[in-house]
Amino acid sequence: MNPFYAKLDADIKATLLAQIRNLWTHTSTAIEGNSLTLGDTAFVLEEGLTVAGKPLRDHQEIYGHAKAIEIVYAWMDKQSSLQEEDLFALHRTVLTEAIMDIYKPVGKWKNESNFTNYIGNDGRQHLREFPAPKKIPTLMSQWLEKLNQFCAKPLTGINAVGAYASLHLDFVTIHPFFDGNGRVARLISNLPVLRSGFPPIVVPTEARQEYKRSISxxxxxxxxxxxxxxxxxxxxxLERDHFRGLCRSYWEPTQTLLREAMEMQKKRDVQRSAAPEHEEDHGAGDNIGR
Structure with a gap:
């Protein structure tokens, strides 16, 4: 397994991973209502400081999501299959706020029904009830089996997007946790993508309404x-196909960051290859690009 950053020098790799971490963390938390901008997120994670006037909870969410990304990256080399306890650990990392409520378990499946409000085709508001708590262990066991199958071997780009979209849509439809389902789905569904040597798929903040409407x-x-x-x-x-198409378009931001990093690496490699010739040809001028 060669990660997407495998051919990059350490400093270029570190910069790229920081860029992706900042973007991934900002977009995923902003979709759920976090008030920190991309610039704020980068400042908090890179400087370790808070942004004046912004809620402490928003800062905690940023740190939690960034740590969760590290967990997902670590799983790229995981030899054994992922189990439900792995998902519980990821959930505990994402939900940083201490919640003392037996009906809102962190790091466990939900234990009471949960609902969401949506606008139907009739233009009216309706309630949607997600699968009942007693159904979750079986459904998530099947979901984990599907995840591990996708992770078993490298995928092509098209198949990687398909895997991400399928896992993502199934996860948020099952809705196994009382909260944090979207953030966990946007993290863990990228594992087959990462294991196949691609950068993660990140849902842009500006696509929030489109993304949520497609799921609904x-x-x-x-x-x-x-x-x-x-x-x-x-x-x-067709609705599932539409969501898959959206996920394909959501891949562009991280692909662009990777291309820029690869161009920087290519430029550096050219400079390195030209250096010995330049030293031997004293006064001959710059050999870069010959």
Whole structure:
């Protein structure tokens, strides 16, 4: 397994990983309402300081998500299959706020039903109930099996996007935790992408409404979602295809950052290869680009 940064010098790699960490953390937390900008996020993570006037909770979310990214990167070399305890550990890292409520367990599956509000095709507001707590262990066992299958061997770019979209959409549709489902999904669904040698797929902040609407549109097509029994029971339909297409477009920001890093590396390699010739040809001028 060759990570996407494998051919980069240590300093270029460190800069690229910081850029992706900042972007990934900012976008994923902003989708959930975090008030810190991309610049704020970079400042907090790189300087270790707080931003005046911004909530402490928002800072904690930033640190938690950045640590969760490190966990996902570490799993790129994990030889054994991921288990539910791995997801619990990731959930505990993402949800940094101390919650003393037996009905809101952190690092465990939800223990009571959860709902969301959505606007239907009739233009009215409706409630959607996610799969019942008693269904979660079976559904997530099947989801983990699917994740581990995707991680078993390198994927092509098209298949990597497909894996990410499928895992992501299934996770948020199952909604196994009382909170943090979106952030965990946007993290863990990237594992097959990373293991295949690609940078992560990051949902842009400006796509927040489009992204959430696409997920909701898919979930509307599932009758009695709260009674979902098995993962194969989820429909493979046009709404699912649409979400897959969105995920493909969401890949561009990190691909651009990687291309810029690779160009920097290429420029440095050219300079290095030209250096010995330059030293031998005293006064001959700059040999870069010959």
């Amino acid at each position: 549109d898919y979930q509307v097509t599932i009758p009695e979602l709260e009674r979902l029994e098995t993962l194969p029971g989820l429909p493979d339909n």
